[in-house]
Amino acid sequence: MSIAVCLVSGGLDSCVSAAVAVSRGKVPAFLHVGYGQLTQEREEQAFEAIADFYEVQRRLCVSATYLEQIGGSALTDRAIPLPEGELDRPGIPLSYVPFRNANLLAIATSWAEVLEARQIYIGAVEEDSSGYPDCRGPFFEAFSEMIREGTKPETELSIETPLLDLRKKDIVLKGIELGAPLHLTWSCYQGTQVACGRCDSCRLRLRGFAEAGVIDPIPYETRPEGGCD
């Protein structure tokens, strides 16, 4: 039984990614990274709830608020308005946090090296996640190579991206197939206790559930795309 560090933001994708690790018989170690995003507290609550669901013993909740100090993203910089309706626009969205996934994976790798874990699971999605450069296959391959060069010789660690080529619809279906606690997840970029239903993350999620023909189990202020509840 090998340990897998699972990056769990508390959102839909990371929950299903962790469910895949569990389904493969790994001992999950859950890592949450807060970085001053608007919904940090609500995400941590979702993280703990999902960790409780899977009875995870090894949990680490850390702060990388320098990403907020650095700014450059609508997710962390209050001077940049949160995008709505950016989903179908080409290019890198305003919500891109510069090099965020590299920072998350570097933290995960440090912890994995101490735990002697063999995998890091990250719920990155290439196609649906709207053009973030650090969400693509070649980035993860380059990161894996960097791990091989930069860790102790006895460290054997792979990055697993089980959702990378899935669409949101398929992630919903995969989550249901694996019995993942989708009702405990949180995806909204701006709500506090109830998801707004309007931000790009809510819209992407609601669209995924609608295409899967499944009712999203969490409450929303509004469900602008209709047809799914």
Add this chain to the structure above:
Amino acid sequence: MSIAVCLVSGGLDSCVSAAVAVSRGKVPAFLHVGYGQLTQEREEQAFEAIADFYEVQRRLCVSATYLEQIGGSALTDRAIPLPEGELDRPGIPLSYVPFRNANLLAIATSWAEVLEARQIYIGAVEEDSSGYPDCRGPFFEAFSEMIREGTKPETELSIETPLLDLRKKDIVLKGIELGAPLHLTWSCYQGTQVACGRCDSCRLRLRGFAEAGVIDPIPYETRPEGGCD
């Protein structure tokens, strides 16, 4: 005039590395990362003093204390005794902070992307720095490749390691040649206001000055290797 993010711990190597960036006509942006190391406060003081010396406008002091939460190193984990006399022992020393440089460079890259900087300077030293896996040339090459894959298409960023192949003696001489403020630097692993002179970092530094035939301008509690003051 292009911006260069300089990772400045406050130690001798990072000071000389920043001096190289300045000598090449870069506009330096100084980044300090505290990670719960025993001497964090003293290092920050050295960082500010060196930044004042170079009249650096863009300064960022951030906290990555998750490295302390993760542990695994004598530098951050009080349960692991600080090494003395490990210098000539083969293998990875107890002061190795797992994957530290990857974490530092990930933070530097995020900031560099926002600043539109063209270089990141890091004072890593391969030969003298005693076998840390994330201090070697192939690691930095792999990191550069990962930057190319994981940042925006318009980001053009290289990692500069001007000291990588130097010995401590040559770093001292390079610092003096460039007029670097070596008297403001701090290298000790365990002191608070006066360097201990006994930890591996002090011994390595004192040995470098001695071999260079130069008196180290900072005070020490003791100078065990003698001959240099």
